[in-house]
Amino acid sequence: MPKRHARVRPSTAHASEEAWTPADLAALRAMLYRVAAVAFLSPEPARLTWLRQIAKWCQQFGSRLALFPFFCWWSRLFVLLRSDTEVTLAALQEEYVQLFPSRCPLYESWYLVQSGAQRAGHILRLQETYRQAGLALDPTFGESPDHLSVELEFMATLCSREAEGWQGREMETVHYCLRQERAFLTLHLGQWIRELAREIRAHCVEPFYATLAEASAALVVHDQDLTRALQHAVRW
Amino acid sequence: MGNQVSKPRGLILLSRQLDPALNLEALRSWLNTAYGVITVIIPQKPGSFDSHLKQVLRSVRPDRLVIGIARGEYEYRQAQKVAQEAGIDPLGVALVDLESHALRLGSPSEAFERAKLLLAGVLLRLLTSPNSQPEHFVVDVSLEVSRRQLLRLAVTKSRTVPTVDVQRCLAELGCRRCLEVCPVTALELQDGTVSLNRTQCAGCAVCQSICPAQAITYPGAGLAELEAQLRQLLNPKLSSLHPRGILFLCERGLLSLESYVASGHQYPLGWLPVVVPCVAMLGLEVYLGTLLLGATTVGVLSCESACPAGEHSIERERIAMAQMILEAAGAEASRVRRLTLSDPLGSEWALMDTQLANQADEPVSGTITDRRLLVQGFLQATASRNAYWVVSHPQVPFGVVTINPSTCTSCHTCTAVCPTGALQTAKRGDKVAITFESALCTACGLCVARCPERAAGALALEARVDAGWLARGRQTITESRSLLCANCGRAFASASLLQRLAILLGEDYKRLAPAVTQYCPDCRGLVSY
Numbered sequence: 001m002p003k004r005h006a007r008v009r010p011s012t013a014h015a016s017e018e019a020w021t022p023a024d025l026a027a028l029r030a031m032l033y034r035v036a037a038v039a040f041l042s043p044e045p046a047r048l049t050w051l052r053q054i055a056k057w058c059q060q061f062g063s064r065l066a067l068f069p070f071f072c073w074w075s076r077l078f079v080l081l082r083s084d085t086e087v088t089l090a091a092l093q094e095e096y097v098q099l100f101p102s103r104c105p106l107y108e109s110w111y112l113v114q115s116g117a118q119r120a121g122h123i124l125r126l127q128e129t130y131r132q133a134g135l136a137l138d139p140t141f142g143e144s145p146d147h148l149s150v151e152l153e154f155m156a157t158l159c160s161r162e163a164e165g166w167q168g169r170e171m172e173t174v175h176y177c178l179r180q181e182r183a184f185l186t187l188h189l190g191q192w193i194r195e196l197a198r199e200i201r202a203h204c205v206e207p208f209y210a211t212l213a214e215a216s217a218a219l220v221v222h223d224q225d226l227t228r229a230l231q232h233a234v235r236w
Numbered sequence: 237m238g239n240q241v242s243k244p245r246g247l248i249l250l251s252r253q254l255d256p257a258l259n260l261e262a263l264r265s266w267l268n269t270a271y272g273v274i275t276v277i278i279p280q281k282p283g284s285f286d287s288h289l290k291q292v293l294r295s296v297r298p299d300r301l302v303i304g305i306a307r308g309e310y311e312y313r314q315a316q317k318v319a320q321e322a323g324i325d326p327l328g329v330a331l332v333d334l335e336s337h338a339l340r341l342g343s344p345s346e347a348f349e350r351a352k353l354l355l356a357g358v359l360l361r362l363l364t365s366p367n368s369q370p371e372h373f374v375v376d377v378s379l380e381v382s383r384r385q386l387l388r389l390a391v392t393k394s395r396t397v398p399t400v401d402v403q404r405c406l407a408e409l410g411c412r413r414c415l416e417v418c419p420v421t422a423l424e425l426q427d428g429t430v431s432l433n434r435t436q437c438a439g440c441a442v443c444q445s446i447c448p449a450q451a452i453t454y455p456g457a458g459l460a461e462l463e464a465q466l467r468q469l470l471n472p473k474l475s476s477l478h479p480r481g482i483l484f485l486c487e488r489g490l491l492s493l494e495s496y497v498a499s500g501h502q503y504p505l506g507w508l509p510v511v512v513p514c515v516a517m518l519g520l521e522v523y524l525g526t527l528l529l530g531a532t533t534v535g536v537l538s539c540e541s542a543c544p545a546g547e548h549s550i551e552r553e554r555i556a557m558a559q560m561i562l563e564a565a566g567a568e569a570s571r572v573r574r575l576t577l578s579d580p581l582g583s584e585w586a587l588m589d590t591q592l593a594n595q596a597d598e599p600v601s602g603t604i605t606d607r608r609l610l611v612q613g614f615l616q617a618t619a620s621r622n623a624y625w626v627v628s629h630p631q632v633p634f635g636v637v638t639i640n641p642s643t644c645t646s647c648h649t650c651t652a653v654c655p656t657g658a659l660q661t662a663k664r665g666d667k668v669a670i671t672f673e674s675a676l677c678t679a680c681g682l683c684v685a686r687c688p689e690r691a692a693g694a695l696a697l698e699a700r701v702d703a704g705w706l707a708r709g710r711q712t713i714t715e716s717r718s719l720l721c722a723n724c725g726r727a728f729a730s731a732s733l734l735q736r737l738a739i740l741l742g743e744d745y746k747r748l749a750p751a752v753t754q755y756c757p758d759c760r761g762l763v764s765y
Contacts, residue, residue, distance in 0.1 A: 066321040069373035069394040075323040218370035225375040225434065 020064070022174075022230070023166035028061070029223060030159035032074065036216040037152035040106060043092040055081035070218035077215045080208055087208050095206050104199040108146035111192035122146065126188070130154060133180060148196070151189055152216065155181060155223075175234060182227040190224055193217045244328070244367075246359050247298035248275040249289065253306040257339050258351055266352055270474070273359060274298070285310050286318060293322040300328040300362040304355055306335040307498055327368040327396065327456050330358045336497040342505045349475045353468065353508060361456070361465035368455040371399045374434045396455065396513070397437040398444055402429045404451035409653050410685045414443035414452060417550065419516075438544050440514035446633075448680040449655045457513050462522060463529075463604040469508045470530035471598055481533035481587045482526050483507040483575070486514050488539035496577050503580035506587045507535060514543070516551040520633055523558040523572045525604030528613040530595035532588040534558075535575045553631055560629065561701055565614070566621025567592055593617035607656075611675040611706045623707075628700040635679030636698050636705050637672050639714040643692035646670070646716040646730035650683035650695055659683055662712070668730060669715040674705035689736070721756035723763055728756035 020028075035054050038047050055078040058065065065071045080087050100106050108126070109119040126145045130136060135157065137145050144150070158181045165173030197213035204210045248267055250260050255277075264275040274296055278288045293301070301319050303310065312331045319329045332354050338347040376393040400423075405411075407430045414430060415423050422437040423430055430451075441454040470480055481504075485493065490511055493503070512518065515536045526534050536555060538548060552574070559569035571588060579585070593613060602609045637650075637659060651661045651670055658676035662669045679699040687695045705711070716730040734753055738745045751760055 062321045063317065066317040069320075069326050069375070070370055072320045072323050072326055073370070075321055079323060214370075221370035222373070222375060228435070229375055 021166070023163045026159050026163035026166055026177075028065075029219070029226075030156045030163060032219055033152045033156035033159060036212065036219070037149040037156060039212050040149045040152065040216075043089055043096055045089060048087075048089050048092065052081050068222065070215075070222040073211070073215040073218040077208075077211045080211055087206075091206055092208060095204065095209060098205070099200060099203055099209060103203045104196060106148040106196070107144055108148070108151065108188060108192055109144075111195050126151075129184065129188075133158065148193075148216075151184075155184060155189065158184070171234065175231070178227050178231050178234070182224065182231065185220055185224045185227065189220045193220050244299035244363055245297075246271075246273045246300045246302065246363050247292070247296050248273055248302045248304065248355060248359060249292065250275065250277045250304045250334075251285070251306055251309055252277055252279050253309055254304065254334055254339065257344060258334060258347055259344070263348065263351055263355075267355060267359075271356065271359065286314070289315070289318050290322070293319065293324070297322070299324065300359070300365075302330050302332065302355060302359050302362065304332050304334045304351065306339075307333050307494065325367050326373065326394075327365065328362055330362055332358055333494055336494045337509060340497050341502055346477070346505055349477045350505070350508070353475050353477065356474065357465040357468040357508070357510070360468045361461045364464035365456045365458070365461045368396075369399060371434075372396055372455050374437070395437075395439055397432065397434050397439050398441060398452050398454040400430050400432050401451045401453065404449045405430050406449045406451070406653075406655055406680075406682060409682055411448065411655075411680060411682055413446045413448065413680060417442050417446050419550070438514075441512070441517040442514065442550060445517045445519045448678045448682075454513060454517075457517065459521065459605045462510070462512070463525070463602075465510060466526055466529050466531075466604070467599045467601070469510070470526075470595070472530065472595055473598055477506065479506050479532040479587045479589050479591075480530065481507045481535055482531045483509045483535045483537055484512055484515050484518055484522075485509060485537040486512060486539050486543075488543070489515070489537040492539065492577055493537065496580070501580065504585055504587060506532075507585070514551075515539075516548070516554070518551075519554060520558055520561070521604050521607065521610055523555070524561070524614050525610050527571055527592040528603050528610065528617060529599040530591055530593070532571070532591050534572045535585070536573070537575045537577070540576075557627075557629055557632055560627050564622070564625040564627045564701075565618035565703070566625070567618055608673075608675050615703060615707055623703065625703045626700055628698065630699050632699045632701055633678050634674060634699070634701045634706075635677040636674055636700055636702050637677065637683060637713065638696050638698075639670065640692075640694050640696070641714050641732065643689050643736065644670075644694040644714055645689055645733040645736045646714065647688060647733065649686050649688060653682045653686045655680065655682065660710075664715075666718050666720070667715050668718050668727075669712045671710050672713045673710040674702060675709070719753065721759050722754040723759035724756060726756050726758075 031054070035051060039051055041047060058078055059082075062075075065074070109122050113119045113122045123145050127137070130145065133154070135154065137143075137150060141150075158177050162174055162177035162181070165171070165177060193213070194217050197210070197217045200213040201210045250263065252260070254260060260277050264277060267273055267275045276292050276296075278285060278292075289303075301315070301324055303315055310331065312329075315331055316326055316329050320326055334347075334351050334354065337354060338350040341347065341350065373394045374397050376395060407425060408428050412425075415425065419440060419442065420436055420438045422433045423443060424433060425431070439454075441457050444452040444454045444457070466482060468474065469482065490509065493509070497503070515538055518536065523534055536551065538551060540548075555572055555574050558572040562571055563569040568588065571592060573584070575585060593616070600609065600613070603613055604610065635658075646668060648661050648668070648670065651659045654660070656676045656678055658673050658678075660671050662671050679697060681697055684690055684695055684697050689695070714732075716732040718727040719729045719731060719734065720726065721728050737752070741748070751763075755763055
């Protein structure tokens with residue numbers, strides 16, 4: 001999943017206006033989840049270049065994005081990404097190795113599951129969740145289904161589908177996606193991403209990963225409310 | 237990065253539109269000298285406030301932002317949006333309408349004095365406030381999206397709500413204070429911990445004010461933040477303005493007051509507004525502490541029927557309680573009063589001329605946040621009027637604990653559960669005592685609820701403010717000899733426990749002794765063989 005980067009992007013047609021169409025909003029959320037998914041993967045030149053491009057591209061949405069209370073955390077992340085001096089590939093690679101394999105593992109089961117046997121069951125349930133959405137993890141990806149990037153990419157995929165649903169006025173799809181998103185955030189990402197952010201903040205040296213974790217956590221918290229509110233707002 | 241926490245940097249922006257009525261250059265110079273804060277004057281060009289603000293934020297990159305404006309010149313939401321775009325905490329922004337709250341109320345020199353205090357107060361409050369967390373915001377979707385019409389969503393509204401720290405929460409021990417007081421029943425018990433229904437929460441922060449464990453945090457409205465603002469507003473060294481009263485009001489109350497001033501009315505110059513999420517969140521500490529910090533009068537402007545929480549009963553009760561205590565202590569009850577906008581220039585809004593405590597120097601830090609300092613200050617300020625007084629009321633946030641030595645077994649469960657340290661265990665030679673300090677007691681009742689001998693009336697708590705108890709400080713309320721194990725020498729029980737056992741077991745007790753009275757549970761088995 002994480003190899004698929006940008007698909008539906010929010011329209012720039014109304015960049016100066018304050019209101020969002022539901023499709024644009026879903027596309028924006030998909031993009032932010034995808035940015036976070038890629039940023040939590042091992043730093044590589046192509047990935048960093050893509051993240052920098054997205055950060056620059058998002059500048060045009062600045063005033064619209066700032067309507068959301070989660071945006072101050074993302075704004076800090078984009079400022080870092082736009083700077084060639086504050087975020088360098090070498091520094092990110094060094095920090096990534098220092099932080100993630102041992103100090104702050106990026107696996108859900110590390111935070112939510114106590115024993116090895118339970119971990120296997122937990123991962124199977126996650127795979128089943130992906131399968132029900134018609135997805136399976138690319139075997140060449142080489143990461144566990146409970147890796148943070150996989151979970152964020154799953155959310156990105158659901159949000160992209162939601163955006164397509166809004167665009168095509170397929171309300172059943174929209175409703176299904178909102179339900180899946182909310183359930184996944186509540187049962188999975190929302191359960192551990194705050195703790196991960198705290199761990200990263202406590203151990204990091206450079207500001208990038210702490211800012212990224214804060215931004216991701218802010219998006220997850222925000223989206224739990226948003227998906228609930230949207231579910232109630234959509235009239236059937 | 238690690239665990240380093242850097243001190244937030246503040247920035248003050250002043251609108252040129254306030255010039256020349258307000259001497260902006262002098263104001264900037266004063267703020268810079270007094271607080272070392274960067275102050276920028278925004279040039280007056282129609283429609284350019286946004287672009288200037290963005291430009292300044294890009295170059296200064298502050299953590300907190302205070303904007304002094306003329307009425308209607310700029311909107312808070314817009315300021316917050318621009319600040320967010322620059323990565324500033326959404327709650328780290330404040331807008332002060334200096335036209336309504338300074339210029340229109342007095343002469344240019346008086347307006348200047350007020351402007352100094354208002355800006356300094358808000359700045360220090362923001363600088364004291366910790367960063368907000370994503371959980372502090374709830375998104376509201378204001379439009380209904382129908383199947384036929386895919387309307388544009390105005391998902392721009394977000395509300396501020398508190399967070400509950402489950403690690404500190406005492407629900408497991410039986411505390412239910414926040415649940416009982418929440419006016420919209422947004423707090424509920426789930427799996428033994430308190431959980432907040434964020435959608436339902438009205439954001440009044442009453443729960444924060446009543447939590448004995450300080451497990452509930454409402455960003456920007458904690459006692460420390462309020463005290464930081466009040467200390468600036470009431471600092472006699474900062475301004476010659478006298479007398480000074482503090483006018484507590486919520487956002488809705490502030491809007492009403494500003495509309496009132498805009499319609500050509502005035503309110504007395506000495507009232508300095510302090511905005512809180514809801515005036516019902518103000519407790520006794522705030523009312524009395526504000527007077528001790530140097531306010532001659534404390535006013536509470538209620539938003540009346542516009543209140544979404546509808547919490548006027550709590551607000552009225554707390555004001556009445558403060559008045560009862562002032563009266564009992566021999567001070568004027570009207571130092572704390574509820575105000576309405578019917579006639580701000582009438583007697584209802586008249587400020588008292590003298591302070592409760594003579595405040596010649598900078599107000600003492602901790603007067604509101606530290607209950608010991610609050611109590612000491614209040615007793616000193618009122619000692620000459622009435623040294624001994626008592627106010628009993630079920631809702632008063634002070635208590636007096638008494639112990640019945642004939643039924644208390646000195647198990648010390650009460651000291652273990654006391655969240656504020658009012659009840660403590662003290663070891664003195666071969667005796668162990670339970671000590672109590674009334675100033676720290678919030679009358680939460682956990683000690684009574686957890687006492688194993690509560691049915692026998694071993695421990696009693698009365699919610700009351702008692703000057704005698706407060707003045708005495710920490711007192712020993714019961715003491716019992718420790719029994720040492722005849723085998724290992726370890727203290728294993730209190731004499732009062734054995735006394736209680738003897739009473740409860742009657743004749744059977746004699747059979748158990750001496751094993752029970754001489755040996756600890758570990759050695760009891762060993763010595764019997």
